[in-house]
Amino acid sequence: MKTTKLRIALALLVGLTGPALLAPSAHAEEMRYNYADNRWEPASMDPARRMSAMMRKPAKQFMRKEVRIDTAEAPGTIIVDSEKHYLYYVKGNGKATRYGVGVGREGFGWSGDAKIGRKAVWPDWYPPKEMIVRERVQNKRVIPTFMPGGPENPLGAAALYLYQGGRDTLFRIHGTNQPWTIGQSMSSGCIRMMNEDVQDLYSRVDSGTKVVVIDANGAGRNQIYAEGGGRNFLDAIFGG
Numbered sequence: 001m002k003t004t005k006l007r008i009a010l011a012l013l014v015g016l017t018g019p020a021l022l023a024p025s026a027h028a029e030e031m032r033y034n035y036a037d038n039r040w041e042p043a044s045m046d047p048a049r050r051m052s053a054m055m056r057k058p059a060k061q062f063m064r065k066e067v068r069i070d071t072a073e074a075p076g077t078i079i080v081d082s083e084k085h086y087l088y089y090v091k092g093n094g095k096a097t098r099y100g101v102g103v104g105r106e107g108f109g110w111s112g113d114a115k116i117g118r119k120a121v122w123p124d125w126y127p128p129k130e131m132i133v134r135e136r137v138q139n140k141r142v143i144p145t146f147m148p149g150g151p152e153n154p155l156g157a158a159a160l161y162l163y164q165g166g167r168d169t170l171f172r173i174h175g176t177n178q179p180w181t182i183g184q185s186m187s188s189g190c191i192r193m194m195n196e197d198v199q200d201l202y203s204r205v206d207s208g209t210k211v212v213v214i215d216a217n218g219a220g221r222n223q224i225y226a227e228g229g230g231r232n233f234l235d236a237i238f239g240g
Contacts, residue, residue: 056179056180057179057180057194058100058179058180058181058182058183058194059100059183061100061183062085062086062099062100062101062182062183063100064097064098064099064100064197064200065097065098066095066096066097066098067088067095067096067097067098067227067228068094068095068096068227068228069088069090069094069095069096069225069226069227069228070094070225070226070227070228071088071090071096071224071225071226073090073210073212073224073225074090074092074210075090075091075092076089076090076204076205076209076210077089077090077209077210077211077212078090078173078201078205078209078210078211078212079096079211079212079214079224079225080101080103080173080191080211080212080213080214081214081218081221081225082103082104082109082111082185082213082214082215082216083214083215083216083217083218083221084218085100085101085102085103085182085183085184085185086098086099086100086101087099087100087101087173087191087193087201088225088227089201089204089205097200098227099193099194099197099200099201100182100183100193100194100197101173101182101183101191101192101193102176102181102182102183102184102185102186102187102191102192102193103185103187103191103192103216104185104187104188104189104190104216105185105186105187105188109185109189109215109216110169110171110189110213110215111213111214111215111216111219112164112213113164113210113211113212113213114162114163114164114169114171114210114211114213115162115163115164115207115208115209115210115211116160116161116162116163116205116206116207116208116209116211117161117162117163117166117168117207118161118163118207119158119159119160119161119202119205119206119207120149120158120159120161121149121157121158121202122149122150122153122157122158123149123153123155123158123159123174124146124147124148124149124153125146125147125149125153125154125155126145126146127143127144127145128170131143131188132145151177152177153177154174154176154177154178155172155174155175156174156175156176156177156192156193156195156198157175157195157196157198157199158174158175158195158198158199158202159172159173159174159175159198160172160173160174160198160201160202160205160209160211162211171189171190171191172190172191173190173191173192173193173198173201173211174190174191174192174193174198175192175193175194175195175197175198175199176192176193176194176195177195178192179194179195182194185216191213212224
């Protein structure tokens with residue numbers, strides 16, 4: 001009788017605990033947000049492939065270059081030509097540093113005058129509420145409400161925050177972990193640069209710097225600047 005009761009007790013114990021003891025513990029795998037594909041993916045997914053993509057460079061014409069420029073804008077001004085995908089840092093004496101940029105896709109472009117209200121190195125990212133709602137409703141995507149600064153942050157190595165009338169426009173000039181997008185119109189309106197370029201620009205400008213953004217149709221470009229201008233005959237002779 002005791003043996004029978006012992007067997008029943010053991011059977012019950014195995015029945016209650018056996019599967020739990022045999023089954024592996026269920027832990028949710030750590031996930032990361034892939035900003036290139038706009039989706040979540042396992043953090044363990046092929047880091048070598050991600051790093052290789054982050055090192056891809058844009059087309060040669062979008063690499064940093066010293067150029068001649070004809071403009072009435074004061075030295076230190078930033079001019080962004082959305083149609084040509086160039087950003088110019090005006091140096092004076094008919095010279096400028098030209099950088100390749102990525103700009104807003106159709107319907108997300110921005111133009112006008114602004115000033116740098118503040119700047120930050122390896123900034124944190126707080127997606128605007130409008131972006132979070134838009135991605136959820138239109139694209140069925142859930143994007144994080146916060147991402148700390150770092151190599152995988154979409155704002156890249158630095159950000160210059162554009163203000164109008166003392167108010168944040170929510171538009172930025174910033175770095176990117178997607179350098180292959182430079183020269184394209186695919187952002188949500190911000191102006192993106194290669195990390196090494198935004199770091200270079202960051203070192204040259206301060207809060208209060210004027211920023212002029214020309215729209216994707218190039219409207220008013222001829223009244224703002226012309227590349228290749230400002231070269232006088234002495235420059236032509238002596239290579240100035």
